[in-house]
Amino acid sequence: MTIPEAIGTLTDAVDDVYWRDEYQPITEGDAFLQRIVHEADLPSLLVALAAVTGDFQILRPGLRPSFPPTDVVPAPHGGLGVEAQAEARDVALTALKRVRDDRLTTPRRLDAAETRILLDFLTNGASDADTELLTHELDLAPKKLGAPDWTFEEVSQGREFKVAVIGTGMSGIAAMYRLSQAGVPFTAFEKNPDVGGVWWANTYPGARLDTPTFAYSYSFAQRADWPSAYARGEEIEEYALEIVERAGLRKHVVFDTEVTALTWDEERGDWEVVTRSGGTDTVQRFNAVISAVGQLERPNIPEYPGRGDFRGAQMHSARWDHGVDLAGKRVAVIGTGASAYQIVPAIVDRVAQLTVFQRSGPWMVPAPNYHDATPSALSWLCEHVPYYGQWFRLSGFFQSATGRAHTVIAAAGWEREDSVSPVNLKVRQILTEVIGAQWKDHPELLATVVPNYPPGAKRMLRDNGVWAQALQRPHAQIVTSGIDHFTENGITTADGDFHEFDVIIYATGFLASDFLDPIEVRGATGQTLKEHWQGDARAWAGISVPGYPNLFIVMGPNTNYVVHGSQHFMMECGVEFAVEAIHQTLLRGVKGFDVRQSALEDIVGKVDAANATRAWGRPQVRSWYKNRHGRVSQIWPFSHLEYWRLTHEVDFDRDFTVRH
Structure with missing residues (x-):
């Protein structure tokens, strides 16, 4: 892909590095357009x-998508019935011919009324609050939210501030982008x-998204020419590189520079940052x-007895050794x-024994197109x-905001341990039938391959049958007995x-609950963050910790989604709060802010x-979502809107300590 010149002064440009002023004119005939309409998301x-x-x-009333709740997979075309689909295709074909015949090749900016009409139709009547949130993702809106509406030069009053x-993974790129928009001086290490980040580090065979590709993007970088339905790892790495350029x-x-220590200087009101490069x-x-x-980021490799005695090759999925030939x-x-689910099918035909x-x-959601290219009609x-x-993308974003959230809420008095509610049991039965069909030739293994925990208790993977096929190869086997040594x-x-x-x-995951390790972080009292947390990380919105002023943790404790939501949205909300806190620091001429203990609690x-x-969160569930104290320290259980309000409707005087 050719990378164009940088878009220049971001505050003067559309808040999207992939924005296009011109699209290709349509030259194809009616029959071709009819086929495109038939294959499109209506x-x-x-x-x-x-x-x-x-x-x-x-936008006829009868063509509004209803978006029925998703138990397993979303209803096609937002739940439109067969007759409504036929009508929608006729309407769309007529409009598409007009785009062709009138040579409409330029996006048309919307006014507030038009924005409301379109979002009301697309969401089947979303609330005003949800509609406002969606303008965070909509370039065409008269006021797209997210970008800072101030600049460092305007508010700094000559103050030096850095x-x-x-980190420059997905969260770091979002932070750099928003800081750059505001003109705040910064250095990224x-x-x-x-x-x-993870897409630079994870180069194992088969690495790819387990969410649809269009969902894995920033509001300010809405790429539309994705080659794969579920992007391969190298495609996401390319995306990161492109945005930076x-x-x-x-x-x-x-x-090649690692931050090893942070120490807050209360008198000066700044952080001493120690970095290490080349020793x-x-x-x-x-x-x-x-x-x-x-x-x-930090691989979790269990300390099995005798692990150091093994003379063969060992590697974690996130530290893949490409010098090891697996053939034979x-x-x-x-x-x-997730990583094992991708690695196993990718290597099974190269190895002698697996x-x-x-x-x-794992529980897996059917996704027949998991390894497919982006549909040609969509492209x-x-x-x-x-x-x-x-x-x-916006339609998918809206649907993912609720996703399968309703399927994982425990019903009062529910006593089964393999599910948490009637709808959760229904999901279990549907997915069990899918697994049963994949293992019909080996019914004796069903008790092994069907999970014993409730659906949604751990991350649900995308399934196009390759996992079951790989494990049924003659030279493959599953071992369920624990490793002794x-x-x-x-x-x-x-x-x-x-x-x-x-x-x-080792497809054994990461030390996810050990936030900010191995950096030594000392706050206002001299206590390290590790000492403060004692293995139970807690932060307001996952971002701010009492006693650690102007330290903003993006994707910190309790900011992951499991069965609904967008991680990029969470990243952007965290970054946008940090940028606004910096704005308030400059505007008020203070040293900074840290959250009050009462607001955190x-x-x-x-x-x-x-x-x-x-x-x-059920007691019988073991996963990396829980820390060593048994507390769920990874997952945000609420909606997009609730996190948006928490991070964007902030009372700094009430909920934060001001450092003068």
């Missing part, structure tokens, strides 16, 4: 055509040779720090989470109908069996109470 197509033509009569950003952010990054430590001072180190090798994969060590099998529409790709040549399990291996792959209490009623 709600997205109708609003896109209404927006570009200005003809809102095509921000350190730690990246311990790796390039940007991308388009927005001119690379000049702010210091690569040399450097000390610098910054007025604020945005931590974007992520949750899925006896390979062990420990774990059955053994998967399973603690519990064509993104290229020829102005802003279609972004409307398609390693030897020089393999692994002995708790049942006494010995398994000989040449290569061991209020939100953590609400989060804990809600998580206790979700599938992942």
